[in-house]
Amino acid sequence: MRLPTLTQLRHLVILAETHHFGRAAEAAFVTQSTMSASIKELELTLGQTLIERTKRQVQITPLGAEVVARAKDILNETEDLVALVSAAQGVLTGTLRLGIIPTIGPFLLPRIWPTLHRDYPGLKLELQEDKTARLLVDLSEGKLDAALIAFPYEVDLFKQLVFADDPFLVVLPKKHPLCEKERLTARDLKKENLLFLDHGNCLRDHILSASGFHEGSLSQTMKATSLLTLVQMVDAGFGLTLLPKMAVDAGLLRGTGLQVRPLEAAKSSRRIGLVFRRTNPRTEDFGALAELLRDELGTPLPPSRKSEKS
Amino acid sequence: MRLPTLTQLRHLVILAETHHFGRAAEAAFVTQSTMSASIKELELTLGQTLIERTKRQVQITPLGAEVVARAKDILNETEDLVALVSAAQGVLTGTLRLGIIPTIGPFLLPRIWPTLHRDYPGLKLELQEDKTARLLVDLSEGKLDAALIAFPYEVDLFKQLVFADDPFLVVLPKKHPLCEKERLTARDLKKENLLFLDHGNCLRDHILSASGFHEGSLSQTMKATSLLTLVQMVDAGFGLTLLPKMAVDAGLLRGTGLQVRPLEAAKSSRRIGLVFRRTNPRTEDFGALAELLRDELGTPLPPSRKSEKS
DNA sequence: TACACTAATCGATATTTTCGATTAATGAGT
DNA sequence: ACTCATTAATCGAAAATATCGATTAGTGTA
Numbered sequence: 281m282r283l284p285t286l287t288q289l290r291h292l293v294i295l296a297e298t299h300h301f302g303r304a305a306e307a308a309f310v311t312q313s314t315m316s317a318s319i320k321e322l323e324l325t326l327g328q329t330l331i332e333r334t335k336r337q338v339q340i341t342p343l344g345a346e347v348v349a350r351a352k353d354i355l356n357e358t359e360d361l362v363a364l365v366s367a368a369q370g371v372l373t374g375t376l377r378l379g380i381i382p383t384i385g386p387f388l389l390p391r392i393w394p395t396l397h398r399d400y401p402g403l404k405l406e407l408q409e410d411k412t413a414r415l416l417v418d419l420s421e422g423k424l425d426a427a428l429i430a431f432p433y434e435v436d437l438f439k440q441l442v443f444a445d446d447p448f449l450v451v452l453p454k455k456h457p458l459c460e461k462e463r464l465t466a467r468d469l470k471k472e473n474l475l476f477l478d479h480g481n482c483l484r485d486h487i488l489s490a491s492g493f494h495e496g497s498l499s500q501t502m503k504a505t506s507l508l509t510l511v512q513m514v515d516a517g518f519g520l521t522l523l524p525k526m527a528v529d530a531g532l533l534r535g536t537g538l539q540v541r542p543l544e545a546a547k548s549s550r551r552i553g554l555v556f557r558r559t560n561p562r563t564e565d566f567g568a569l570a571e572l573l574r575d576e577l578g579t580p581l582p583p584s585r586k587s588e589k590s
Numbered sequence: 591m592r593l594p595t596l597t598q599l600r601h602l603v604i605l606a607e608t609h610h611f612g613r614a615a616e617a618a619f620v621t622q623s624t625m626s627a628s629i630k631e632l633e634l635t636l637g638q639t640l641i642e643r644t645k646r647q648v649q650i651t652p653l654g655a656e657v658v659a660r661a662k663d664i665l666n667e668t669e670d671l672v673a674l675v676s677a678a679q680g681v682l683t684g685t686l687r688l689g690i691i692p693t694i695g696p697f698l699l700p701r702i703w704p705t706l707h708r709d710y711p712g713l714k715l716e717l718q719e720d721k722t723a724r725l726l727v728d729l730s731e732g733k734l735d736a737a738l739i740a741f742p743y744e745v746d747l748f749k750q751l752v753f754a755d756d757p758f759l760v761v762l763p764k765k766h767p768l769c770e771k772e773r774l775t776a777r778d779l780k781k782e783n784l785l786f787l788d789h790g791n792c793l794r795d796h797i798l799s800a801s802g803f804h805e806g807s808l809s810q811t812m813k814a815t816s817l818l819t820l821v822q823m824v825d826a827g828f829g830l831t832l833l834p835k836m837a838v839d840a841g842l843l844r845g846t847g848l849q850v851r852p853l854e855a856a857k858s859s860r861r862i863g864l865v866f867r868r869t870n871p872r873t874e875d876f877g878a879l880a881e882l883l884r885d886e887l888g889t890p891l892p893p894s895r896k897s898e899k900s
Numbered sequence: 901t902a903c904a905c906t907a908a909t910c911g912a913t914a915t916t917t918t919c920g921a922t923t924a925a926t927g928a929g930t
Numbered sequence: 931a932c933t934c935a936t937t938a939a940t941c942g943a944a945a946a947t948a949t950c951g952a953t954t955a956g957t958g959t960a
Contacts, residue, residue, distance in 0.1 A: 283596055283668050287948090301907055314949050316908060320949095326675040329871035332732070333907065336958065339732035341871065342679050342685035342716075350671045354664055358593050361660045365636040368653050375652035406652075422642070422649035561639035561651065597917090611938055624918050626939060631917095644926090700945065 285386050288322040288379050291353035292316055292330065296348040298402075299338045312559035346380060371568045373402035379415035379427035380407060383507060384552060385481040388428065392576045399572065405446045412482045419557060426556040426566055430482055439563070441570035444577045449540040451514050451533070458520075464541045466492035473519030475510055478503045486550045487522045490543060507532060514538060524550060552577075556577035596668060598632040599661035601625055602640065606658040609648045657869070658669045675882045683712035689725035689737035690717060693793040693817060694722060697840035698738065710880065722792045729867060736866040736876055736884075740792055745865050749873070751880035752863035757851040758800050758832040761824050766828075774851045776802035783819055783829030788813045796860045797832045800853060817842060824848060834860060836887075837877045862887075 281363055295315065297303040305315035323330055330344030340348065368374040380389070385407070396403065408415070408424060410566075416425040420437060429435075429443060450464050458468055469491050477484040488494070504510040514521050515536045523532065528540055554570050556562075595728065605614040608657070615625035633640055640654030648659065678684040685725060690699070695717070706713065725737040730747060739745075741752060760774050768778055779801050780842075788796040798804070814820040817837055824831050825846045833842065838850055852858075864880050 281667060281672055283600075283665075283672065286593055286596055302905090309946090311950055312907075313909080313951080317948080320908085326672060328675045328678060329735065330872060332867070332869050334732075334867070334869050334957090336906075337732070338907090339867075339869075343675065346685075347671060348665065349674060350674070354667050354671070355593075357660065357664050357667070359591060361595065361657060361664070362591055362636060364660070365638045365653065365657060368638060374657075375882060378650060420648070423643075425652065557642070557644070557649075559642050559644050559649075561642060612936090620917095623920080623940080627917080648938090676944075691951085745915055 282325050284322050284325050286326075286355065288318050290355055291318040292322055292344075292493065293329065293348055295319060295338065296340050296344070299340075299452070299469060301338065318344040332364050334392070337517060338427045365403070370402065370406045372400040372565050375404045375406055376562075376565065376569075377406045377408070377423070377425045379418060379424045379429075380409055381412055381415065381427075381482065382409050383477075383481070383524065383527070384428055385409050385432060387524075387532070388552070388573075388577075391532070392573060395576055400567075400568075403568075411480055416555070419555065425560060425562065426554055426569070428552065428554055430486060431514055431553055432486075437558075438555040439558050440553050440555045441566060442551045443570045443574040444552040445549050446526045446552055447529055447549040448487060448523055448543050450520060450543050451511065451523050451528075451538050452515065452520045453517060453542055454537045454539055454552075456520070456539070458541065459539050461541065463544050465543070466490075466545045469520065475513055475519045475521040476503065477510065478505050483507075483524070483550070490545050490549075492545065492546050493520060511536060511538070526552075561574075592635050594632050594635050596665065598628050598635075599719055600665055601628040602632055602654075603646065603658055603661050603665065605629060606650050606654070606877065607847050609650075611648065625737045649797050653749045657852075673763050677712070680712065682710040685714045685716055686733045686872075686875065686879075687704060687716045687718070687733070689728060689734045689739075690719055691722055691725065691737075691792065692719050693787075693791070693834065693837070694738055694740060695719050697842070698862070698883075698887075700840070702883060705882060705886055710878075721790055723790070726865070729865065732867075734882070735870060735872065736864055736879075738862065738864055740796060741861040741863055742796075742892070743792060747868075748865040749868050749876075750863050751876060752861045753884040754862040756834045756836045756862055757859040758797060758853050759835050759838055760834050760853050761821065761838075761848050762830045763824065763827060763852055764847045764849055766830070766849070768851065771851065773854050776800075776855045779803075779830065785823055785829045785831040786813060787817070787820065790816050793817075793834070793860070795879045796857075800855050800859075801832060801858050802855065821846060836862075 291308055292303070292309050295301065298304040298307060301315050302312045305312040308315060310318075319331060323533070326347070328343055330341055330347055332341055346589075365372065388405075396405075408418070410418075412427075412429045412433055415424065415429060416435065418424045419427050429442075430446070434572040450458070450469065452458055458472070460466060461468065474491060474493060476487060504513060507523065509530055510521050511521070511523070517539055521582075523540070533540070552573075554573070556566050556568055560566075599605055601614065601618055601620075602619050605611065608614040608617060610624050611625050611629075615622040618625060620628075638653055640651055640657055648871075669794070684735070706715075718728070720728075722737075722739045722743055725734065725739060725744065728734045729737050739827070740756070741750075747840060760768070760779065762768055768774060768782070771778065784801060784803060785795060798806040814823060817833065818833050821833070821835055823829070825848055830855065843850070862883075864876055864883070866876050870876075
């Protein structure tokens with residue numbers, strides 16, 4: 281099916297308004313001959329006469345009037361489309377499909393939400409919470425635009441903007457002997473029963489690394505699937521754990537009698553960053569988002585390392 | 591505001607379906623370079639990137655997806671427009687704005703309606719009932735496509751298709767002396783009190799002419815504005831009148847005690863015809879309509895006179 | 901009859917679209 | 931590390947299309 285041109289439709293609409301080829305041409309910023317040819321071509325493609333040409337005046341046939349009405353709709357919709365895209369010109373406007381891992385999402389998002397909403401009211405976030413591995417797959421498949429994940433992690437396929445450092449804190453019951461000390465080391469934890477998240481969660485690996493434990497040395501009995509569960513277990517006296525400061529700041533320990541102590545170790549923190557495909561045209565957006573996150577978290581960016589591996 | 595091309599939008603939609611420039615090009619029956627250029631041009635006019643080009647695969651940005659959705663709508667509407675016009679291809683389809691005079695309308699339309707509906711289900715009549723003069727003005731101004739009027743009438747501006755002859759019948763009370771005669775002449779009516787429609791109605795002029803009366807010779811006291819009123823007045827004994835056979839056939843005298851007699855006179859009938867602008871492209875439609883009317887009325891067309899004047 | 905007005909038409913030009921061929925970038929297989 | 935295959939972008943040429951200015955033909959008016 282051969283379609284008419286938007287230009288032809290526009291010409292028809294103008295002609296229907298002016299009822300005069302000459303003035304219609306003027307209004308459309310073309311010559312009368314162009315207007316004439318345009319209408320003629322339109323009638324040819326449609327196979328029907330839309331305009332009744334009296335020498336003195338131009339009459340629209342009933343069919344022509346129907347076509348004019350529809351043409352107006354089509355033109356309006358097209359203009360709306362252009363307007364929509366134009367409105368999405370600024371940084372961080374439109375839809376952004378953002379992945380986020382569960383050990384960051386609940387603690388980071390509520391913190392930045394108000395600012396994000398205030399500074400970029402045109403932004404619509406579509407959030408997806410999942411493990412890092414799954415997020416990166418979706419990212420590479422184009423189902424996500426960006427993801428907020430924790431480093432170190434192997435992400436050479438993607439660009440990354442690391443914007444925060446998130447130290448680990450040792451969580452222990454109030455009466456625990458280690459509460460006496462202001463600062464704890466990996467050595468202090470050696471003989472404790474440490475509780476970890478389940479396999480496949482990046483935080484588990486990070487904390488294992490921070491605390492100097494190894495897979496083999498764990499008592500396999502206790503594995504939680506969420507930080508909240510973990511906290512409940514520690515509160516119930518099953519052992520100790522480590523939590524990212526971000527989670528503690530967000531009030532994860534509220535209502536419990538648990539204490540926290542900083543950990544002195546080689547890798548006593550995770551880094552938080554934004555990853556996205558190198559080919560994604562919205563780098564400016566991601567820069568702005570990372571900037572906002574950095575400001576909001578108030579933590580200075582640690583000495584930059586271009587690629588961190590776990 | 592510069593608008594994108596429908597071709598570009600179509601290419602975008604296809605590309606969004608295939609996620610592959612080469613296959614999209616194939617599906618759009620163009621080369622890959624054309625597809626590439628088309629999308630690029632579209633992005634240029636919109637001022638935003640809609641497609642994220644990975645070397646291995648093509649990703650649609652969220653904004654692009656929105657544009658694709660709207661583009662689909664626009665394309666569908668345009669195709670609907672074409673379909674609409676195509677559907678209006680046959681004779682007597684679509685809207686026809688038809689004027690009709692009050693002394694024809696109520697008697698002719700109910701008669702042809704079923705056939706018209708059966709033979710041309712795609713036809714939508716927009717009827718306007720008015721005096722001949724008014725109809726012709728609207729016709730020349732393009733507010734009507736055609737009009738059904740009675741001849742003789744001066745209509746040289748328009749094309750005309752006369753399709754029926756409608757004789758006048760003398761209407762008189764059952765006990766009237768003239769009922770004795772099988773056929774009446776103008777001479778018989780000379781001394782009778784004839785009742786006519788009001789000024790400005792073409793039937794008045796036609797009947798005046800048929801009955802041999804002149805404006806000056808009338809008793810000005812009785813003037814009706816509709817045929818129904820006229821009949822009521824005759825039934826009440828105020829005098830005689832003449833009615834077109836068409837009206838009598840349609841049952842205008844039903845429920846009255848009135849008789850009819852044929853009139854023998856030079857101009858003892860009016861002719862019924864269709865008029866329309868010479869420039870109107872739907873001559874075929876009008877021919878078909880006149881044909882249908884002629885068949886339906888069962889009256890052979892009188893010897894053709896190209897232009898009848900009153 | 902001459903004149904003004906209007907839409908169609910025509911030939912020339914300008915612009916746009918499309919194509920085929922080539923290039924550059926990337927990933928896969930050896 | 932080195933092809934090879936795949937894919938989108940690019941480029942110049944050719945084709946198609948749109949536009950223009952000038953002219954023509956048809957109508958109504960003075």
